[in-house]
Amino acid sequence: NWQGINDQDILQHYSTESFEKNDLQLNRCFYEDHYMNQWEFKTDYKLPLKQNINAEAGIHVNHRFFSADKSTTQLDIASNLWHENLLYSGIHSFSEDMKSAYILMSGNMNKISLQAGLRTQYYTRITDIPEQSLYINFNKLYFFPSLHLSLQGENNSQWQLSYSRRINLPNDWFTSPVPYYNDGFIVQTGNPDLKPELFDVAELNHIRFVKQHMLSLSLYSRITHNAVERITDKDGSGIYIISHKNLSNKYYYGFETGMNFNLSRKMSLGIFANLYAIQAFVNDDNLTYNYNEMSYSSRFNFQYKFLKNSAVELSGFYEGAEREAHGKREPLYSVNFGFRQNLLKNKLNISLSANDIFHTYSYRYSEINGNFKSSLDFRGEFPVVFIGISYRINDFKPSQNTQQNNVPAMGI
Numbered sequence: 079n080w081q082g083i084n085d086q087d088i089l090q091h092y093s094t095e096s097f098e099k100n101d102l103q104l105n106r107c108f109y110e111d112h113y114m115n116q117w118e119f120k121t122d123y124k125l126p127l128k129q130n131i132n133a134e135a136g137i138h139v140n141h142r143f144f145s146a147d148k149s150t151t152q153l154d155i156a157s158n159l160w161h162e163n164l165l166y167s168g169i170h171s172f173s174e175d176m177k178s179a180y181i182l183m184s185g186n187m188n189k190i191s192l193q194a195g196l197r198t199q200y201y202t203r204i205t206d207i208p209e210q211s212l213y214i215n216f217n218k219l220y221f222f223p224s225l226h227l228s229l230q231g232e233n234n235s236q237w238q239l240s241y242s243r244r245i246n247l248p249n250d251w252f253t254s255p256v257p258y259y260n261d262g263f264i265v266q267t268g269n270p271d272l273k274p275e276l277f278d279v280a281e282l283n284h285i286r287f288v289k290q291h292m293l294s295l296s297l298y299s300r301i302t303h304n305a306v307e308r309i310t311d312k313d314g315s316g317i318y319i320i321s322h323k324n325l326s327n328k329y330y331y332g333f334e335t336g337m338n339f340n341l342s343r344k345m346s347l348g349i350f351a352n353l354y355a356i357q358a359f360v361n362d363d364n365l366t367y368n369y370n371e372m373s374y375s376s377r378f379n380f381q382y383k384f385l386k387n388s389a390v391e392l393s394g395f396y397e398g399a400e401r402e403a404h405g406k407r408e409p410l411y412s413v414n415f416g417f418r419q420n421l422l423k424n425k426l427n428i429s430l431s432a433n434d435i436f437h438t439y440s441y442r443y444s445e446i447n448g449n450f451k452s453s454l455d456f457r458g459e460f461p462v463v464f465i466g467i468s469y470r471i472n473d474f475k476p477s478q479n480t481q482q483n484n485v486p487a488m489g490i
Contacts, residue, residue, distance in 0.1 A: 079113075079114070079115045080113070080114045080115070081111075081112070081113045081114075082112055083109075083110065083111055083112075084108070084109070084110040084112070085108075085109050085110075086107070086108040086109075086259060087105075087106075087107050087108075088104065088105070088106045088107075088108070088259065089102070089104070089105055090102075090103045090104035090105075091103055102155055103155075104152075104153075105152070105153035105155070106150065106151070106152045106153070106259075107150070107151045107152075107160075108148070108149075108150050108166070108259050109148070109149045109150075110146055110147070110148045110149075110258075111146070111147045112144065112145065112146040112147075113144070113145050113146075114142070114143065114144045114145075115142075115143050116140075116141065116142040116143070117140075117141055118138070118139060118140040118141070119137075119138070119139045120136065120137070120138045120139075121136055121137060122134065122135070122136035123135050123136060128185075130185050130186040130187070131183070131184070131185035132183070132184050132185065133181070133182070133183055134181070134182040134183075134184070134195075135179075135180065135181045135182070136179070136180055137177075137178065137179045137180075138176070138177075138178040138179075139175075139176070139177050139178070140174075140175070140176045141173075141174070141175050141176075142173070142174045142175075143171070143172070143173045143174075144171070144172040144173070144250045145169065145170070145171045145172075146169070146170045146171075146254075146256070147168075147169050148166065148167055148168060148169075148170065148256050149162065149167045150162065150163040150166035150167050150259075151163065164209065165257075166256065166257050166259075167209065167256075168207055168208070168209030168210060168256060169207070169208060169209065170205075170206075170207050170254050170256045171204075171205075171206045171207075172203070172204070172205055172206075172250040172253065172254065173202075173203070173204045174201075174202070174203050174204075174247070174250070175200075175201070175202040175203075176199060176200070176201055176202075176247075177199070177200045178197060178198065178199040178200075179197070179198055180195060180196065180197035180198070181195060181196055182194070182195035183195065189229060189230040189231075190227070190228070190229055190230075191226075191227070191228040191229075192226070192227055192228075193224075193225070193226040193227075194223075194224070194225050194226075195223070195224045195225075196221065196222070196223050196224075197221075197222040197224075198219065198220070198221055198222070199219070199220045199222065199245070200217070200218075200219050200220075201216075201217065201218055201219075201220060201247070201274065202215070202216070202217040203215075203216045203217070203253070204216075205253055205254070205255075205270040207255065207256065210255070212255065212270065214270045214271070216271075216273075220245060220276075221243075222242070222243045222244065222245070223241075223242075223243060224240075224241065224242040224243070225239075225240065225241045225242075226238070226239075226240045227239040227240070233286070234286065234287040234288075235284065235285065235286040235287070236284070236285045236286075237282075237283070237284055238281070238282070238283040238284075238285070239281070239282055239283075240279075240280070240281050240283075241278075241279070241280045241281075242279050243276065243277065243278050243279075244276070244277040244279065245274050245275070245276055245277070246274060246275040246276075246277070246306075247274050248272045248273075248274060248306060248322075250268075251266070251268055252268050252269065252272055252306070252322050253268045253269060253270050253272050254267075254268035254270070255267060255268055255269070255270050256268075257319075263316065263317060263318055264317075264318045264320065265317055265318070265319050265320070266319075266320045266321070267319060267320070267321050268321065268322070269321055269322055269323055272306065272322060272323070272324060273304045273324050274304065275302060275303065275304055275305060275306055275324075276302075276303040276304060277300060277301065277302055277303075278300070278301040278303075279298070279299075279300045280298065280299050280300075281296055281297070281298040282296070282297045282298070283295070283296045283297075284296075290340040291337065291338065291339050291340060292337070292338040293335075293336075293337055294334075294335065294336045294337075294338075295333065295334075295335050296333060296334045296335075297332075297333050298330075298331075298332060298333070298334070299329070299330065299331050300329075300330040301327070301328070301329055301330075302326075302327065302328040302329075302330070303327055304324040304327070305324065305325060305326045305327065305328050305358075306322050306323070306324060306325075307322065307323065307324075307325045307326060307402050307403045307404070308320065308321075308322055308402065308404065308405070308443070308445075309321050309322065309323050309325070309362075309403075309404060310404070310445060310447055310452060311447075312450050318452065323362075325360055325361065325362050325403040326358045326359055326360040326361070326403055327358070327359050328356060328357070328358045328359075329356070329357040329358070330354050330355070330356055331354060331355050331357075332352060332353055332354025332355060333352075333353060333354075334350060334351065334352040334353075335350070335351055336348065336349065336350035336351070337349055337350075343383075344382060344383045344384065345380075345381070345382050345383075346380070346381050347378070347379070347380050347381075348378060348379040348380075349376075349377075349378050350376060350377050350378070351374070351375075351376045352374060352375045352376065353372070353374045354372070354373060354374070355370065355371070355372050356370065356371050356372075356373065356400070356401070357369075357370050358370075358401075358403070360403045362403060362404075369401060371400075371401050373397075373398040373399065373400050374398045375395065375396060375397045375398060376395065376396050377393070377394065377395040377396070378393065378394055378395075379391065379392075379393045380392045380393070387419065387420040387421065387424070388417075388418070388419050388420075389417070389418050390415070390416065390417050390418075391415070391416040391417070391418075392413065392414070392415055392416075393413070393414050393416070394411070394412060394413040394414065395410075395411065395412060396409065396410070396411040397409060397410040397411070402443075404445050404447055405443055405444055405445030405446075405447075406443070406444055406445075407441070407442070407443050408440075408442035408443070408444070410439065410440075410441065411438055411439070412433070412434045412436075412438055412439040413434070413435055413436050413438070414431065414432065414433050414434065414435065415431065415432045415435050416429070416430065416431040416432075417429065417430045417431070418430075422469075424470075425469055425470045425471075426467075426468075426469050427466075427467070427468045427469075427470075428465075428466070428467055429464075429465070429466040429467075430463070430464070430465050430466075431463070431464045432461050432462070432463045432464075433461055433462045433463075433464075434458065434461045434462070435461050437457075437458075437460070437461060439457065439458065440455055440456070440457040441454075441455070441456045441457070442454065442455045442456075
């Protein structure tokens with residue numbers, strides 16, 4: 079369960095050329111009281127059938143409910159009276175239910191490993207806003223097959239072939255049509271008709287070990303159905319409105335190569351590079367077009383074990399620019415730091431990690447839409463630091479006296 083309050087007052091003044099505050103232009107108050115609860119149930123069952131062959135099945139049920147009571151009032155400057163803006167007010171409830179079941183078969187035969195499975199998911203999403211007489215019930219049954227094949231080759235090499243279908247469900251703030259003010263000039267509003275994104279992913283991997291080093295090469299394709307993309311608009315008063323819509327189907331084709339070097343007993347370095355092509359088919363309000371482009375990404379990971387049970391890690395990534403239906407996302411890059419210390423015969427683990435230590439990560443998006451041009455830049459105010467402490471009591475290993483099943487328990 080979770081409950082929170084968002085209270086926002088916006089004052090907007092005219093100013094002189096030297097930006098000294100002048101007459102009041104806008105006074106708006108936004109209040110939101112929101113509540114969420116969530117529960118889930120999951121169980122799995124595994125059955126060995128024959129030698130090196132296993133069957134596995136399970137179910138997973140997840141329920142989430144979100145409710146927000148929003149109120150927006152605005153001052154009429156001429157009369158000095160407050161009025162409620164009904165368009166930006168009201169109770170909004172959002173419920174999401176997922177009922178899933180799967181079956182999986184896996185086995186080994188000589189040098190071949192095979193795993194095949196099928197998962198079904200019944201997805202229900204209800205958006206209810208009584209003040210706007212809006213009630214949308216979205217429900218659909220999905221099927222997700224998967225296949226993974228592995229072949230052990232000669233000279234310490236391995237071939238892998240895989241296919242899977244995946245899903246990305248929209249967040250509740252992507253589907254709520256009640257606008258949310260970021261500030262006096264930017265409003266976010268959701269799309270209650272938004273569909274989940276579906277992905278078909280196929281990969282062919284080759285891994286080769288040379289002494290203590292690893293070389294890898296991957297060929298892949300990924301198809302994104304109902305891709306969710308940003309759409310923007312501007313009203314008559316200059317307010318910038320951000321929303322999302324299923325605009326396109328995207329096809330990604332590429333290859334990734336990587337090397338993992340064990341420089342010494344204490345140091346290792348991994349470097350990976352990815353080059354891919356994008357083909358997109360856009361359908362926006364009966365306006366159909368397509369585009370093609372190339373992009374690339376890279377990542378690295380360096381680890382140094384300066385003591386027996388201590389290690390530091392430096393990692394980073396770079397993602398090239400990528401076009402969207404109405405704009406362009408600029409390159410992303412960041413460097414992260416990590417530290418791990420094991421104590422008490424590896425029972426106590428202390429870890430520390432810091433993301434974006436050089437404060438370079440920034441999501442920048444530019445767009446030309448109709449009669450206006452926009453550029454957005456979102457970045458964190460400071461790096462985020464995580465500290466974790468864990469202690470393992472018994473590694474889940476049964477003690478010797480548990481083998482005496484016929485001995486009655488004593489005491490409580």
